[in-house]
Structure formats: C-alpha cells, structure tokens
Amino acid sequence: MARVQRQTGRQLDSDHEGFLRHRRFRWLKTALVLCGIAVLAYALTDPQPRPNGGTWLGYTLGTLGAGLIVWLALLGVRKRTMTRGAWSLKAWTSAHVYLGLALIVVVTLHTGFQLGWNVHSLAYVLMLLVIASGIFGIVVYAVLPAALSSNREEMTQPQMLEALRAVDRQLEDAAQPLERRWTEAVLAALAESAAAGGLWQRLASANRDGATRQAIEAFNRAGPDEAADPALIRVEALLQRRAAQLGRMRRHVRLKALLEIWLYVHVPATFALIAALTAHVISVFYYW
Amino acid sequence: MTFRLRTVETTAQGRAIVRDRDFAGSRVTIGRAADNNLHLPDLALDPRHAAISARDDGRIVVEALGSLGFTLDGRQQTHAVIAPQTGGELQFGSYRITVSSEADGAVLLTVGQVAGSEAASDEKAVFALAGRLPGKRLLSWLLGLAVLIAFLAVPVYNNLTRDPAAKQGIKGDAAWSSGPLSLAHHQLEGQCVACHVKPFEPVQDKTCLTCHKDVHDHAAPQRIAGARAPGSAGDQLQWRIAHSFGKPGPGACSDCHTEHEGAGRMPPPAQAFCADCHGSLKDRLPDTTLGNASDFGNAHPQFRPALPLAMGSEKLTRVSLGERPREASGLKFPHDLHLDPRSGVSRMAQRLGQGSSLDCKSCHRPTADGVRFLPIDMERDCESCHSLAYDKVGGTFRKLRHGDVDQMIADLAVAPRTPSPIAVPILSGRRRPGEYSSSGPYFARFAPPAGGIGSAQQALSRGGICGECHTPSAVGGRFAVVPVTQVSRYMNHGWFTHAAHKEEKCSSCHAAKTSASSADLLLPDLRSCRTCHLGENAPRGKISSGCAMCHDYHITASAPRGLTPRRKE
Numbered sequence: 121m122a123r124v125q126r127q128t129g130r131q132l133d134s135d136h137e138g139f140l141r142h143r144r145f146r147w148l149k150t151a152l153v154l155c156g157i158a159v160l161a162y163a164l165t166d167p168q169p170r171p172n173g174g175t176w177l178g179y180t181l182g183t184l185g186a187g188l189i190v191w192l193a194l195l196g197v198r199k200r201t202m203t204r205g206a207w208s209l210k211a212w213t214s215a216h217v218y219l220g221l222a223l224i225v226v227v228t229l230h231t232g233f234q235l236g237w238n239v240h241s242l243a244y245v246l247m248l249l250v251i252a253s254g255i256f257g258i259v260v261y262a263v264l265p266a267a268l269s270s271n272r273e274e275m276t277q278p279q280m281l282e283a284l285r286a287v288d289r290q291l292e293d294a295a296q297p298l299e300r301r302w303t304e305a306v307l308a309a310l311a312e313s314a315a316a317g318g319l320w321q322r323l324a325s326a327n328r329d330g331a332t333r334q335a336i337e338a339f340n341r342a343g344p345d346e347a348a349d350p351a352l353i354r355v356e357a358l359l360q361r362r363a364a365q366l367g368r369m370r371r372h373v374r375l376k377a378l379l380e381i382w383l384y385v386h387v388p389a390t391f392a393l394i395a396a397l398t399a400h401v402i403s404v405f406y407y408w
Numbered sequence: 409m410t411f412r413l414r415t416v417e418t419t420a421q422g423r424a425i426v427r428d429r430d431f432a433g434s435r436v437t438i439g440r441a442a443d444n445n446l447h448l449p450d451l452a453l454d455p456r457h458a459a460i461s462a463r464d465d466g467r468i469v470v471e472a473l474g475s476l477g478f479t480l481d482g483r484q485q486t487h488a489v490i491a492p493q494t495g496g497e498l499q500f501g502s503y504r505i506t507v508s509s510e511a512d513g514a515v516l517l518t519v520g521q522v523a524g525s526e527a528a529s530d531e532k533a534v535f536a537l538a539g540r541l542p543g544k545r546l547l548s549w550l551l552g553l554a555v556l557i558a559f560l561a562v563p564v565y566n567n568l569t570r571d572p573a574a575k576q577g578i579k580g581d582a583a584w585s586s587g588p589l590s591l592a593h594h595q596l597e598g599q600c601v602a603c604h605v606k607p608f609e610p611v612q613d614k615t616c617l618t619c620h621k622d623v624h625d626h627a628a629p630q631r632i633a634g635a636r637a638p639g640s641a642g643d644q645l646q647w648r649i650a651h652s653f654g655k656p657g658p659g660a661c662s663d664c665h666t667e668h669e670g671a672g673r674m675p676p677p678a679q680a681f682c683a684d685c686h687g688s689l690k691d692r693l694p695d696t697t698l699g700n701a702s703d704f705g706n707a708h709p710q711f712r713p714a715l716p717l718a719m720g721s722e723k724l725t726r727v728s729l730g731e732r733p734r735e736a737s738g739l740k741f742p743h744d745l746h747l748d749p750r751s752g753v754s755r756m757a758q759r760l761g762q763g764s765s766l767d768c769k770s771c772h773r774p775t776a777d778g779v780r781f782l783p784i785d786m787e788r789d790c791e792s793c794h795s796l797a798y799d800k801v802g803g804t805f806r807k808l809r810h811g812d813v814d815q816m817i818a819d820l821a822v823a824p825r826t827p828s829p830i831a832v833p834i835l836s837g838r839r840r841p842g843e844y845s846s847s848g849p850y851f852a853r854f855a856p857p858a859g860g861i862g863s864a865q866q867a868l869s870r871g872g873i874c875g876e877c878h879t880p881s882a883v884g885g886r887f888a889v890v891p892v893t894q895v896s897r898y899m900n901h902g903w904f905t906h907a908a909h910k911e912e913k914c915s916s917c918h919a920a921k922t923s924a925s926s927a928d929l930l931l932p933d934l935r936s937c938r939t940c941h942l943g944e945n946a947p948r949g950k951i952s953s954g955c956a957m958c959h960d961y962h963i964t965a966s967a968p969r970g971l972t973p974r975r976k977e
Binding site: 166168169170172173174176215234236237238239240244273274275277278279280281282283285286287289290293294313314318322329340350353354357358361365366369372373376380381383384386387388389390392394395396398399402403404406407408 | 481484494496497499518531535536540541544547548550551552554559560563564567581583584585589604630648656677679680681
C-alpha cells in the first residue's frame with residue numbers, strides 16, 4: 121500500500137502542476153481561511169463609533185495588509201532565483217496569486233468602507249489596480265498561449281522573421297520584369313513591416329489594411345492581357361503569401377503584447393502602491 | 409523537365425559571377441558530398457541532404473533524405489511541393505536556393521550563400537513590447553518617486569518649515585485628511601496643525617480645550633478614574649499598546665469624539681462609552697447614588713424625579729417612581745374632576761365659553777421652547793372660574809388679593825358689612841336672573857365672605873374660599889396657607905422635551921383623568937417610556953435611544969448634544 125502511495129506520489133511529481141493548482145490549491149485554501157477570519161472578525165467586533173482603520177481590528181488588518189503587500193512585491197526579487205520544494209518559486213508564485221487576491225478582502229475591511237480623495241484611498245485604489253492587472257495577467261496566461269501556439273504553427277519567432285524576409289527577397293527578384301506602376305506597389309508593400317506601430321497598433325486587430333493588401337488589390341485590377349503575364353501572377357502570389365505571413369506575425373505580436381502589457385501596469389503600479397502605502401502609514405501617524 | 413542551376417558568386421571586388429548549368433533530368437540531389445548534383449560544402453548539411461524532383465503536373469517536390477530538414481520560405485520542412493511559377497525560397501544550411509520558372513519552361517534554382525547572420529537581431533524589436541513602452545523599471549521609479557514626493561515629502565517639508573505663528577494651512581497635507589470634518593469643526597478644514605500640533609503625537613485634550621474653554625468635566629478626575637471598568641484582557645492589552653505609542657486616554661476627548669467621519673453633525677457618542685463606567689458603577693463606587701445603567705432598553709434604573717415630600721417645604725427630594733412617591737405641592741387639585749366632561753366644572757367651562765370641557769392646555773401652557781410647561785398662574789389659569797371678587801363699586805369689582813394673606817385680611821376687615829349684590833345669591837340662597845344669574849358671566853361662586861376679620865378667618869378655613877385650593881395653616885398665630893411648590897423640572901439629570909412628543913396625547917403618558925388628588929405624581933415611569941424607546945440597538949419599530957438622547961456627558965441645562973442633530977433633521 122505504502123509502495124503504491126509512493127508511486128502515486130512520484131507520478132504526481134512528474135506531472136505538470138501549474139502554479140494555480142500547486143499542491144492541490146494549498147494557497148487558495150490558505151487565502152480563503154485568511155479571508156474568512158478577517159470577515160468573521162469584522163462581523164463579530166463592534167468598534168465604536170464605527171469601523172475604520174484606526175480600531176484595533178483596523179490596525180491589525182492594516183498591518184497584515186501592508187506586510188502582505190511588501191511580501192508580494194518581493195516576488196520580483198524572488199523570481200530571479202529558482203529553487204525546488206516547499207519554498208519553490210512555483211509555491212511562491214501560487215501564494216503570490218492567492219494571497220494577493222485575499223488582499224481585496226483584508227484591505228477593504230481595513231478601510232471600514234471609508235473612502236475619499238486622499239492618499240489613503242490612493243493606496244487602496246493602486247492596490248486594486250495592481251490586483252486587477254494581476255488577474256488580467258493570470259487570465260491571459262491561461263487563455264492566450266493556446267491561441268499563440270495555434271497561430272504560430274510551430275514556427276519560432278526568428279523563423280517568422282526569416283519567412284517574411286524570404287518572401288521579400290523573392291518579391292524583389294520576381295518584380296524585376298514588371299513596369300514601374302507595378303514595382304511601386306511592390307516597393308510600398310515591401311516597406312510595410314510586421315511590427316509597425318506602437319502599443320495601440322500592436323493591441324489593435326491584426327487584420328488591418330496595409331500596403332501589402334493595397335498592392336494585392338492593385339494587382340487584382342490588372343487588365344486581362346496583363347493578368348496573363350506569368351511574372352505578374354508570380355508577384356501577386358508572393359504578395360498574397362506576404363500578406364498571410366504579415367497577418368500571422370501581427371496576431372503573434374498582438375497576443376505577445378497582451379501577454380506582456382499587464383506587467384507594464386502591474387510592476388509600476390506596485391511601486392506606486394508601495395510609495396503610497398509608505399505615505400499612508402507615515403501620514404496617519406504624523407497627524408495622529 | 410529541365411532544372412537550371414544558377415550559382416551566383418561574388419568576387420573579392422564585389423562583382424557577381426553568374427553561372428547557369430542546365431540539368432536535364434527529373435531529380436536533382438543536394439548535399440555536402442561532391443557527387444551530388446548540387447554540391448553545397450556546408451558542415452551543417454548531410455552528405456546526401458535532399459532531392460528535388462519534378463512532378464507530372466509541373467510542380468517540383470523537395471524531400472529531405474536524412475533526418476535534417478530544410479526551410480521553405482522560412483519554415484522548417486522535410487517535404488515540400490512548390491509550383492515553380494509561384495516560386496519559393498529554400499534554405500539548406502547557409503545556402504539559399506530560390507525556385508522560379510524560366511520563360512522556356514525550365515525550373516530555375518538560383519543558389520547563393522547567406523552572408524553572415526542577419527537573422528534574429530531584430531526579433532525583440534518586432535515581437536517584444538520592450539522599447540515600445542517606457543521600461544517597467546523606469547516607470548516604477550518615476551511613479552513611486554512622484555507619489556512619495558507629492559504625498560509625503562512635500563507635506564512633511566512644509567510642516568517642518570512652517571511658521572508656527574501664522575495660522576494658515578500647510579500646502580500638500582489636504583491629501584492626508586481621512587475624511588471631512590464635522591459641521592462644528594468645519595472652519596478648521598485645511599488647518600490640520602490646529603489639532604495635529606506635533607508630528608507623531610495624538611491629538612491632546614489640552615488642544616481641544618484651547619477652544620472649548622467652558623467644557624467641564626463629567627466628575628472629579630479621581631472619581632472618573634475609579635469609575636472606569638478595567639475592561640477585558642483584550643482591552644487592557646489595547647490600552648497598553650496605545651499608551652506605549654503615547655496615545656492619551658481612556659477618557660480623552662478623542663476617545664468619544666472622533667473626527668474625520670464625514671461632513672454634517674458629529675454623531676453622538678455611542679452608549680458603550682457611557683456603559684464603560686455606568687454599566688457596573690456600583691461595583692467600583694459603592695457610595696454612588698446612581699444605579700447601574702448600560703442600555704435604556706434593558707439596563708436602566710427607574711426614574712428618580714426630584715419632588716417636594718413635605719408640605720410647605722421647598723426642598724426637592726429624589727425618589728424612585730417605583731416607590732410611588734406623593735407630591736406635597738401644597739395645592740388641592742383633583743385632575744379627574746376638572747377633566748370629567750360631565751362634571752360641574754365642564755358645565756361652567758361651557759358657560760364661560762371655554763369649549764365643551766376643560767382639557768390639559770386650558771391650564772398648562774408650554775414654555776416658548778416647547779420643552780416644559782409654565783407654572784400654573786392663579787390669575788390666568790384658575791381665576792376665571794375660581795373668582796375672588798367680593799364687592800362691586802360702580803363698574804369695578806373688588807377682589808381678594810391673591811398671594812398676600814395679610815393684605816387679604818386687611819381688605820376684608822374694611823369690607824362693607826352689607827354684602828355686595830353680587831354676593832347675595834350665595835348669602836341669601838336666592839337666585840337672580842340676568843347677567844348675575846348662575847348662568848351669567850358675572851356669576852361667581854365663592855364661600856361667603858361675610859366681611860370683617862371673621863370673614864377672613866372664614867375664608868382661610870378648610871371650607872373657605874382659600875381652602876378650596878390651599879391648605880390653610882397658621883404661622884406664629886397668624887392665619888396663612890401652606891406655600892405652594894410647583895416643580896417645573898422633575899428630572900434634572902436627564903433631558904426630556906415635550907416638543908419632541910407633540911404627536912402624542914397628554915393622556916398617553918400622564919394618567920390625569922383618573923387622578924383624584926394633586927398628591928398623585930403624574931409622571932410616566934420607565935416602563936411607559938420603554939413602550940417606544942429602547943436602547944441603542946432597538947429593534948425595528950422601536951426608537952433607538954442611546955444614552956446621549958437624554959443625558960449629557962458634559963452636563964448643561966440645555967438639551968444634550970445627542971438630541972440636537974435629531975431636532976434639526
């Protein structure tokens with residue numbers, strides 16, 4: 121029996137278990153217990169004149185929340201060293217996610233539902249922003265890799281780039297016999313890059329109209345005798361391939377941007393939060 | 409089908425040498441070995457790497473012969489079909505073969521070598537967000553520092569460098585306020601240092617007292633210190649921690665009066681603050697006369713109004729209503745007789761145009777603020793029926809002087825021996841018609857003032873005109889009546905306002921209709937109040953009544969602050 125168990129254990133170890141379901145949701149359960157205790161304490165105590173951050177429960181929840189925030193932020197330091205076991209990076213990440221979510225309950229109860237236009241609520245809102253961006257990150261990490269993979273069709277990023285270059289080289293070569301009005305369209309198409317644009321264009325739809333599409337349309341409008349020209353047919357086919365490759369790359373860029381963008385909110389907002397938290401704690405006692 | 413192999417080599421001078429070699433056959437082999445049709449000397453290739461063969465439909469098939477593949481248009485493959493008209497680009501190691509078709513139908517394979525690695529250098533620029541956005545690290549530092557400067561450094565600097573004499577707000581500390589101040593402190597909004605005098609020091613009582621100069625203590629400080637319940641172990645731990653951080657209290661102003669809880673009136677302190685001491689006060693202050701009280705609904709002693717207990721004494725004594733005290737006001741006044749709609753009093757009221765009968769407000773008039781009632785005034789409230797007229801000279805009535813016994817005796821001593829016509833009906837027993845008749849406005853019923861000193865004696869006797877309402881007595885052998893004590897406020901330690909209860913009938917609380925004696929104390933007891941009022945946590949339908957509704961911590965003669973906002977609302 122013991123042997124079977126050991127075998128089972130070994131099998132579990134070898135199976136991939138993501139950070140979300142690490143150790144059968146150990147940290148989810150921990151976070152739920154923490155929230156339960158906080159809610160229960162809030163419901164059972166009757167602070168006078170009203171619940172807020174200045175009661176004993178308020179100070180306790182506030183200290184807990186501040187400690188959690190600092191510890192959660194330390195994931196940025198911790199993730200740079202990978203270890204195994206109970207304190208593995210995976211365990212740490214799992215705790216980061218679930219304890220981070222528990223902060224919503226702990227810190228909301230710390231506020232006693234008193235919010236205003238002040239540094240205290242700023243810290244609260246920044247914390248919610250960090251948590252919301254973290255939730256977004258988890259969702260895109262869960263959903264997007266499959267889409268990324270199916271879009272990639274087993275091509276690596278350098279291969280995608282190389283593929284575009286290969287098409288471009290052939291286009292350049294194939295367009296040599298064409299007249300000027302055709303070569304201009306081809307040149308414009310060649311100038312269109314996969315990564316054109318900043319953040320918003322990256323996040324926008326991948327199926328946008330570009331010089332390559334316009335060139336294809338121009339070739340489609342060619343007269344009947346021109347349309348029979350094998351050079352023209354070849355260039356148009358190459359342009360089609362270019363457009364398809366561009367579309368794939370842009371989808372890839374968009375999915376990658378979605379996978380990365382949340383960290384551009386999560387990390388800076390965390391630092392703003394730590395700063396606001398510092399100001400919150402100091403100001404509360406400065407004007408005690 | 410013809411394969412035309414075109415090799416392009418570049419000379420040291422940069423000149424391209426193009427060589428075409430037609431290969432008539434349906435299969436071209438490619439590899440590192442020299443016997444291949446296309447010999448590509450690259451160590452990354454198999455000796456027999458791949459073969460290109462023509463298909464019947466004009467397309468060509470590229471097949472890897474070993475385990476290593478090739479790329480077609482950048483994609484790794486081991487098998488590919490290419491239409492030469494459309495073309496494609498194959499790559500074998502560092503060699504690139506471009507497939508196209510020639511005008512004569514030959515398949516052109518242009519072979520060239522890739523010059524160095526141009527790949528992957530711009531991978532990050534194309535696919536990663538880095539560079540498209542300001543770096544995370546930079547953003548983090550900027551945001552963090554901006555918050556720290558705006559919300560910490562600026563207010564702290566301005567606070568530390570302020571001119572203590574100048575009464576102006578400190579720039580930047582508005583964001584520190586956890587909420588608006590109450591109405592009473594509204595003018596201090598933005599002047600944080602008015603209360604938060606020293607950094608890291610809780611608001612001190614002495615700071616409150618700089619403005620609230622007239623606020624007096626609830627009791628002597630030693631009494632208060634002795635009265636406070638020590639609290640649970642948790643409370644004691646809390647206070648130990650609070651004191652270690654320099655927090656004043658318990659009993660500091662800020663313990664009960666918390667600020668920054670929102671605009672509007674500061675809510676009255678909760679009953680728990682009172683119950684800390686009064687809930688079990690007797691245990692710690694055995695000499696107190698106060699009963700334990702922690703909740704009006706279920707832990708409050710019976711009311712103890714202050715009332716005169718001895719005839720003629722002005723001393724008011726506090727007695728619990730539970731002991732059913734009798735009030736010695738010195739007056740005789742049966743409420744039931746006066747309020748009975750079928751009594752002679754009501755008939756008289758009808759005749760005098762006072763309505764169908766007397767009611768409470770016929771005699772009891774509220775004070776201007778509506779809180780209490782004015783004392784009963786004989787001339788205003790009684791005399792329209794209980795006339796003191798005893799003579800008529802021309803159109804003027806002579807009346808006995810109310811409130812001055814000596815004057816009354818002197819007046820009666822010189823009164824005419826012959827009774828005045830207005831006194832005739834009483835003296836002779838005969839009835840007169842007209843306006844002097846018993847139903848006329850000038851009819852007055854009073855005991856027979858026969859005149860002379862004997863009449864005064866008569867008037868002051870138990871059955872005499874004075875004795876109708878007063879208790880006759882003798883002071884030093886002289887005729888007198890017992891002085892009347894009217895209590896205008898029975899509850900001096902609690903607040904009650906009639907104005908707030910004007911929706912109620914008088915009889916809901918005062919059993920005047922069944923009271924046959926003025927000694928009956930017609931005050932409602934605790935139970936009566938509890939029909940509507942329960943403690944702070946009163947259930948729905950009852951009035952939530954904390955201590956501050958009736959009591960003040962800083963006792964004043966006016967309404968407790970707990971009541972003031974309610975009245976305004």
